[in-house]
Amino acid sequence: MSKLLPFIFFFMVIQSYTQAQVGIETPSNFTVTDTHGETHTLFDYLDDGKYVLIDFFFTTCNSCISAMPALNQASERYGCNQGDIVFIGLDRGNSNAEVIAFENTYGGYYPAVSGTEGGADNVVTAYGVAYFPTIALIAPNHTFVAKDIYPVTKTNLDKAIHLDAGLPYNPDACLATDNHNPLAGKVALKLFPNPVINNASVEISIARSMQITVNIINLLGQTIHTPIDTVLSSPTTRYIEFSDFNPGMYFIQLIADGDVVSTQRFSKIAP
Known part of the structure; x- marks a missing residue:
């Protein structure tokens, strides 16, 4: 039996990484305010026919920092929020000033909402997000296309956005x-x-x-x-x-x- 324990532990670890990191089955609506003072309501975007990609992050998360280049490039490939998809970052536990510093350092190309001042903490809790970064893609019909795009790479982002959602590349907007x-x-x-x-x-x-x-x-x-x-x-x-x-x-x-x-x-x- 003792010889089976390492195998069982390994299996449990693999399972934890393959489970979706968004803990709800159906997206719930939210309204948040980004660091520029602009408000964003999820269902307004969806009802306007847009897909929404949510980047759940926090500012001292090394994996979140590592994911930024791929996310920024994806934002550009799909139109810099001027096409059929809106990218938005929802932070956990940080202030506007901390999120702004994060954006300035790592070049966030899309709106970001702080946890403590912009209302993102409430969304993180409502969506049951426990691991970061978690990248979720929501369709206009109010369903998840992807609950957890991981690892955050060009290939995986394109699979969710281009192949699964069927959105075209739109770099001309940028x-x-x-x-x-x-x-x-x-x-x-x-x-x-x-x-x-x-x-x-x-x-x-x-x-x-x-x-x-x-x-x-x-x-x-x-x-x-x-x-x-x-x-x-x-x-x-x-x-x-x-x-x-x-x-x-x-x-x-x-x-x-x-x-x-x-x-x-x-x-x-x-x-």
């Missing part, structure tokens, strides 16, 4: 330049510095007179500021004030004569 646009090469934007602290310069080079619009977009694809919207006839440099922006990731979008020419990611950090 491209720095739309090379198919006839204005590409005739107009360009450069933001400096990046990361931004309080303000930044925006250099716009143009080959002819055109209507120029510059938008600042959050990680949900929402335009939150339009600092430039005018006709320009020559290259120019403008300065944009960012002191009122919360730290985190944003996009700066260049539109020329009504067409999107480029979308670039930048980060805002605390002074």
Whole structure:
């Protein structure tokens, strides 16, 4: 009998790693507030026809840190939250400041909600999550596509999102330049510095007179500021004030004569 104990223990360990880490069968609704002050309601996204990928994490979790590159790349492959899937991070036990520091250090490309201030602790408890990271994918019909995408690799993320859910790759939503646009090469934007602290310069080079619009977009694809919207006839440099922006990731979008020419990611950090 004593010889069987190591085998039994090994079998129990293997079982614990193969069990789903979300402890509920049907997704329950929640509303949380991310570190940018934006609210997110699960069922609003689902009822709008979107899939939702939830990254359950905490800021000192080494496995969570190791998973960030694959999750960030997946966010880009599937449209930077501007397509058919929304990525969101739900933290356990940390403050807004701690989550913001985590994002700035490890480059979170999607909204993150702190446990103590954003309401994520309640969701972690409601979903019965005990191991981190846990990556869950929820379909618009309010069912789980995957309760635990593990290990967190490109292959496993693509299996859940692309193969199981049937979502197409959509990297064009995150491209720095739309090379198919006839204005590409005739107009360009450069933001400096990046990361931004309080303000930044925006250099716009143009080959002819055109209507120029510059938008600042959050990680949900929402335009939150339009600092430039005018006709320009020559290259120019403008300065944009960012002191009122919360730290985190944003996009700066260049539109020329009504067409999107480029979308670039930048980060805002605390002074």
